[in-house]
Amino acid sequence: MKNIFSILKFTTLLVVLFSVIYTMAILGIAQLAPNKGKGETISVNGKVVGYQKIGQKFDKPNYFWGRPSAVDYNAAGSAGSNKGPSNPEYLALIQKRIDTFLIAHPYLKKSEIPSDMVTASGSGLDPNISPEGAMIQVKRVAKVRNLSEEKVKALVETKINKPSLMGTSTVNVLELNVALDELK
Amino acid sequence: MNTEFFGVISIFIVSIVLAIPIGRYIAKVYLGDKTMLDALFNPIEKFIFKISGIDSTEEMNWKQHLKALLSINMVWFFLCFFILIFQGSLPLNPDGNPSMTPDLAFNTAISFVVNCNLQHYSGESGLSYLGQLMLMFLQFVSAATGMAAAAMVFVAMRERATDKLGNFYNFFIKSCTRVLLPLSVLVAVILVFSGTPMTFEGKDKIVTLQGDTVEVSRGPAAAFIGIKHIGTNGGGFFGANSAHPLENPTYITNAVELWAQLIIPFAMIFALGFFLNKRKFSYIVFGVMTVGFLLLVIPTVISELNGNPAIEKMGIAQTTGAMEGKEVRFGPAISGFWSIATTVISTGSVNSMHDSSMPVSGSMQLLAMMVNAFYGGCGVGWLNFYIFIILAVFISGLMVGRTPEFLGKKIEAREVKIAAMIAILHPLLILAGTALASYFAANNTAMGYWFSGNATGWLNNPGHHGFSEMLYEYTSSAANNGSGFEGLGDNNPFWNISTGIVLLLSRFIPIIGPLAIAGLLANKKYIPESAGTLKTDTTIFGVMVFAVIAIIAALSFFPALALGPLAEYFTLK
Numbered sequence: 001m002k003n004i005f006s007i008l009k010f011t012t013l014l015v016v017l018f019s020v021i022y023t024m025a026i027l028g029i030a031q032l033a034p035n036k037g038k039g040e041t042i043s044v045n046g047k048v049v050g051y052q053k054i055g056q057k058f059d060k061p062n063y064f065w066g067r068p069s070a071v072d073y074n075a076a077g078s079a080g081s082n083k084g085p086s087n088p089e090y091l092a093l094i095q096k097r098i099d100t101f102l103i104a105h106p107y108l109k110k111s112e113i114p115s116d117m118v119t120a121s122g123s124g125l126d127p128n129i130s131p132e133g134a135m136i137q138v139k140r141v142a143k144v145r146n147l148s149e150e151k152v153k154a155l156v157e158t159k160i161n162k163p164s165l166m167g168t169s170t171v172n173v174l175e176l177n178v179a180l181d182e183l184k
Numbered sequence: 185m186n187t188e189f190f191g192v193i194s195i196f197i198v199s200i201v202l203a204i205p206i207g208r209y210i211a212k213v214y215l216g217d218k219t220m221l222d223a224l225f226n227p228i229e230k231f232i233f234k235i236s237g238i239d240s241t242e243e244m245n246w247k248q249h250l251k252a253l254l255s256i257n258m259v260w261f262f263l264c265f266f267i268l269i270f271q272g273s274l275p276l277n278p279d280g281n282p283s284m285t286p287d288l289a290f291n292t293a294i295s296f297v298v299n300c301n302l303q304h305y306s307g308e309s310g311l312s313y314l315g316q317l318m319l320m321f322l323q324f325v326s327a328a329t330g331m332a333a334a335a336m337v338f339v340a341m342r343e344r345a346t347d348k349l350g351n352f353y354n355f356f357i358k359s360c361t362r363v364l365l366p367l368s369v370l371v372a373v374i375l376v377f378s379g380t381p382m383t384f385e386g387k388d389k390i391v392t393l394q395g396d397t398v399e400v401s402r403g404p405a406a407a408f409i410g411i412k413h414i415g416t417n418g419g420g421f422f423g424a425n426s427a428h429p430l431e432n433p434t435y436i437t438n439a440v441e442l443w444a445q446l447i448i449p450f451a452m453i454f455a456l457g458f459f460l461n462k463r464k465f466s467y468i469v470f471g472v473m474t475v476g477f478l479l480l481v482i483p484t485v486i487s488e489l490n491g492n493p494a495i496e497k498m499g500i501a502q503t504t505g506a507m508e509g510k511e512v513r514f515g516p517a518i519s520g521f522w523s524i525a526t527t528v529i530s531t532g533s534v535n536s537m538h539d540s541s542m543p544v545s546g547s548m549q550l551l552a553m554m555v556n557a558f559y560g561g562c563g564v565g566w567l568n569f570y571i572f573i574i575l576a577v578f579i580s581g582l583m584v585g586r587t588p589e590f591l592g593k594k595i596e597a598r599e600v601k602i603a604a605m606i607a608i609l610h611p612l613l614i615l616a617g618t619a620l621a622s623y624f625a626a627n628n629t630a631m632g633y634w635f636s637g638n639a640t641g642w643l644n645n646p647g648h649h650g651f652s653e654m655l656y657e658y659t660s661s662a663a664n665n666g667s668g669f670e671g672l673g674d675n676n677p678f679w680n681i682s683t684g685i686v687l688l689l690s691r692f693i694p695i696i697g698p699l700a701i702a703g704l705l706a707n708k709k710y711i712p713e714s715a716g717t718l719k720t721d722t723t724i725f726g727v728m729v730f731a732v733i734a735i736i737a738a739l740s741f742f743p744a745l746a747l748g749p750l751a752e753y754f755t756l757k
Contacts, residue, residue, distance in 0.1 A: 007259050010236035010353075014360070017228075018324045018411075019317040022365065026372045026407040030382035037382035039402055039430060041390075049393045051400055053379050053429040056392040063394060067512070075400040076279075076308050076387055078424035080509040080537035082671030084649030085492045086756050090508075094495055110499040115491060118500065119508040122427030122537045128512040130504055166191030167435035168504075168515035177393055 042178060050174050051075070055127040058173060061104070062144045064129075064137050064156075064180065066173040067116055068097060071124035081120040094118055105140055112136055128170035131160045147183065155183055188517035192485065195439050196521075199446040206447060207454025207466075213362045214335045214355060214459060225361040233353070240357070243348035246703025249336050250696060252352040253329060257297055257692075260322060264293040267318045277312035278386030279401070284310070291680035291687075292319075298691035299326035299561055301412075301419030301532055301666035302683060304675040308401040308423055313384060319419060320408045324364055327415030327448075330563030331359035333695050334452060337570060338459045340702035343592050347707050359563075363448065364414055371444045372410030379433040382406040405431060413444035416561040418532035418666045426522075426535040427511055438514055438535060442522060445531040449559040452566055460591075465721040469569065472726045476558040476733070480548045481524045487544040488520035493756050509537030520545055527552035530561030532666025539644065539653065539669040543756060546652055546669075547749035553663035554741045555733055556610065561664060564691075567698040569729075572736075573720070574603040574701060576729040580718055589717055593705040606697035610662055611740035613686050617658035618744065620682070622651060634678035642679070644671025648755065652748035657683060662690040 030037025040052040050056050057073040058065045066073075070081035083090035097118040102108060114132040134156045142152040159176045162169050212219055233240050244252070267274070272283035284292065288304055295302040296319045305311065311319070332355035339349045376382050381402040388400045405421040409431055412419060426432040426441055453473070457466025488510075491502030505516030514522075519536035526533055527549045538549055552558065557568040574590065578600045581588025588595040624631065624639035631639055643650040653669040660667055661683040668674070674683070711717075719725065 003255065004259070006237045007256050010232065010238055011256070011259055011263065013232045013235060014325060015318075015321050017232075018360075018365075019321045022368070023317060023320070023404055023407050025369065026376065026382055026410070027384075027404065029373055030376045030406065033376045033382070034379070037376055037406070038385060039381045039383075039388070039400070040379050044393070048390050050390060051388075051430075053433045054400055055429065056394075056398065057396055058394055060394050073398065075398050077306065077401075078308065078422050078428050079306070080424065080427065080540060080670070082537055082539035082644050082669065083508065084539060084645035084652075084671075084752070085506070085508070085542055086494060086647070086649060086752050087645045090645075091494050091498075095498055098498060098500060111501055113500040114504055115495060115500060115502045116504055116507040116512055119495075119506075119510075121507075121511050122509045122535065123422075123424035123429060123511065125424070125429050126511050126513075127429055130512055132501070132503070163187040163191075163435065166187050166194060166439075168188060168513060170512050174393065181393070 042174060044178060044181070049178065052172070052174065053127055055121075055125045056174060058177060061140065063177045064134055064141060064173055066129055067126050068118065068120045069124040070120040073125060075125055078123045078125050080122045080124060105136060107139055108136055127172050127174060129173055131156075131169050131171055134159075134171045134176065141180065151183065152180070155179055188515050191435065191439065192517050192521045195442050199443050199450055203447055203450030204454050207451040208458045210363060210451055210455035211458035213358050214338060214455070219362060221362055221366065229357050229361065232357070238353050240351050240354040242351055244351055245347040246336065246340070246349055246699050246706075249333070249349060249352045250699055253333065253695070254692065257329065260325060261293050261297045264296060264318055264322060265289050268292055268315055271312040271315040274312065274314050276314040276317070276384065278384070279312075281309055281312050287677045287680040288675055291684045294684045294687050295666065296322040296417070296419060297326055298664050298687050299330060299415070299417055299530065299564070300661065300664040300687055300691070301417045302661060302668070302687065303419055303666065304680055306423030307421050313403055316403065316408060316421065320411060323411045323415045323417040323419065324360055327364055327411075327417065327562040328356050328359035330561060330567075330695075331363070331452070332356040332563070333699060334563035334566045335359070337567065337698055337702040338456055340706035341460055341591055343710055345706070345708060345710050347703070349703065349706060364411065367414045367444070367447070368410035371414060371440060372406045374440050375406040375409055375437055378437045379430070380406040380409060380437070381430055402430070409441070410444075412533060413441050413531065414448065416445055416449060416529050416531045418445075418526065420533060426533045427537065429511070432535055435513055438518060441533070442525060445529055445533065446525060446559070448562050449529050449565045452563060456566065462721065468721055468723065468726045472730050473558045473569070475730065476555065477524070477528055480528065480552050480558075481521055484524050484545040484548045485517050485520040487542040488516035492542065506542055509540030511535065523549050524552055526667055527665060528555070528558040528560070530556070530564065530663055530665045532660065534667050537670060538656070538667055539671045543749045543753035547745050547753070549667075550652070550656060550659055550745060550749065551737065551741070553659045553665050554610070554614070555737045556663040557733060564664070564695065568694060570698045570702070571603045571606045571694070572729055572733050574599060575607060576725070576732045577718065577720065579732060580725070580728050584718070586716055586718065589711060590705070590720060592710045592712065593708045594711065595705070599701045599704055602697050602701050606694050607736055609693055610690065613662040613690050614655070614658045615740070615744060617661070617682060617686055618655045621654040621658070625650070625654065631678060635676045642673035642676070644673070648748055648752040652752065655744055655748050658686060661686040664691050
């Protein structure tokens with residue numbers, strides 16, 4: 001019995017050390033981080049329009065679109081599709097996405113569509129697309145917005161994050177669209 | 185593409201290089217030598233032991249170690265279970281998340297106590313912040329439990345005959361304060377400055393650029409993710425685990441989180457060499473593990489980079505590889521590498537959804553957990569490998585016709601029986617569980633209380649892949665891994681309770697076994713090395729251990745793999 005009380009006291013003190021003191025220490029350090037550790041946001045005219053790291057749904061023709069999402073970009077319930085690579089239902093869905101994408105971008109050849117534009121991300125909140133995924137949308141966006149293709153293309157190029165040593169090339173869709181709204 | 189390869193290779197090499205000094209440091213900690221953090225933590229530890237009335241200097245034998253280990257783990261289980269079933273009405277619940285059902289709380293509490301973190305809930309909606317902090321506590325102590333058990337085995341392997349094997353509480357708290365805590369702080373700080381939230385505020389409601397209203401989950405995530413990887417726990421703060429853009433915001437944080445899960449399993453092997461002053465032996469062990477790891481990793485990375493052949497046929501460009509379930513900021517190369525790192529080591533955190541991996545990758549992930557001894561989790565990786573060493577010594581001894589000896593101790597019937605039982609337990613739990621679930625799924629049984637609806641309802645994919653989902657769940661439970669083919673509908677009494685039982689058995693029996701063997705061997709007379717001794721620090725012995733591992737894993741698991749991912753591979757061709 002004495003043993004159990006010892007263990008209970010020991011456990012309580014460890015909870016204080018790890019769940020309270022450690023947490024408070026990191027919370028304290030977080031006050032020095034961008035936006036005090038509450039997540040970096042992007043604002044337009046003083047109004048928060050999104051979190052920089054969290055993808056959001058873009059399906060209107062005047063914006064660049066992000067990747068398909070298994071949870072429709074619900075940032076309070078992240079998940080992937082968890083569809084297996086040979087699932088016939090899943091493959092039919094991919095085919096449908098390709099067809100829909102081609103209808104919205106009639107100028108494209110099928111082989112120009114990169115796979116990230118028709119597959120769902122792991123989190124359902126992927127904020128990025130590949131540079132190819134952005135480039136193939138330039139013509140549509142430029143046409144809807146009555147802008148010259150060169151201008152939109154140049155904008156996309158400024159928004160491509162190329163890795164210097166390691167990593168992948170990405171385009172943050174929200175940042176690109178915010179910049180697009182500012183383009184005259 | 186080249187930048188992706190460079191990323192994979194440099195993270196792997198940096199982890200190995202850094203593991204050597206950290207291994208030396210860990211050996212010093214367990215030897216009781218002076219280290220940097222003594223000034224800070226010695227008084228704190230003294231205070232904790234004084235208040236709780238625990239003597240941390242008393243030498244224990246292996247049975248006393250086990251008793252201390254098991255009783256403290258039981259207390260943690262009940263504490264966590266009760267917090268989870270009442271969390272809805274307890275403080276620190278800004279999002280108003282509900283209390284857990286008893287079967288889910290049972291599964292969750294066990295899976296965090298045993299360092300598995302299976303997670304049949306989703307962090308955003310399934311846990312209050314208090315629940316998260318409680319699980320974070322378990323992430324520290326469960327990792328330290330494994331390390332303390334490994335430390336006892338280190339002591340037992342010394343060249344002397346004794347039953348005094350150090351003190352469990354001493355090894356345990358040193359693992360916490362000298363190793364896990366400082367490394368977790370380091371990782372958490374890097375994450376905080378890279379965009380991972382650390383706040384007690386609840387969900388944020390915003391209007392997006394194109395005018396939709398969405399809620400964004402946040403929370404004290406950075407602290408949690410630090411120990412999640414350092415302690416090879418792997419339980420995600422958010423549902424999507426390290427694929428979530430707040431849990432793993434950039435390629436750099438991804439590299440840090442990968443490093444964090446590799447470092448202690450790597451370092452423990454080197455620590456063994458420094459502790460016993462048998463560096464060459466630890467290099468052989470590390471070499472065997474690395475060969476096994478590379479054999480799993482290379483096919484995975486290649487198959488992910490090649491993409492899905494079924495999508496290839498549709499005529500689109502797969503220059504970026506297989507992207508279903510993956511994030512653009514990571515890409516397929518490092519996602520494939522991660523999926524093997526997280527399964528050979530018992531982390532189980534994911535940065536891509538394994539359910540959507542290519543069939544070859546899926547079989548490699550499964551195989552990694554079926555072997556469960558390449559690197560392995562904090563401390564327990566070494567315990568699992570120890571079993572295979574005992575078996576390899578025994579078999580080599582028989583082959584050359586000598587009494588099998590390991591580090592100057594005779595290995596006799598009793599030790600070999602224990603080792604064989606542990607080696608058989610792993611396939612038994614996995615295959616029996618899978619057989620049971622498959623039986624229900626094949627007959628589409630109405631499950632009553634155990635699952636709402638018929639058994640095929642828990643599958644997210646048909647055919648071979650559906651079988652793989654069930655096989656993966658039990659493999660992950662038995663390996664105390666915690667990753668999943670997450671399409672499986674697993675939050676129901678059938679899966680919560682059956683995997684919960686597998687988790688318990690497959691954590692504690694493989695700790696009891698090696699501790700017993702080590703304790704029994706330590707007590708035996710030390711026989712100095714002679715010309716007739718089987719040398720265990722040679723490449724030949726390394727090959728022998730590898731062969732034992734390959735035979736046990738291949739023979740017991742190949743049929744199951746053939747029915748699942750391998751069959752799927754051939755249907756996709």
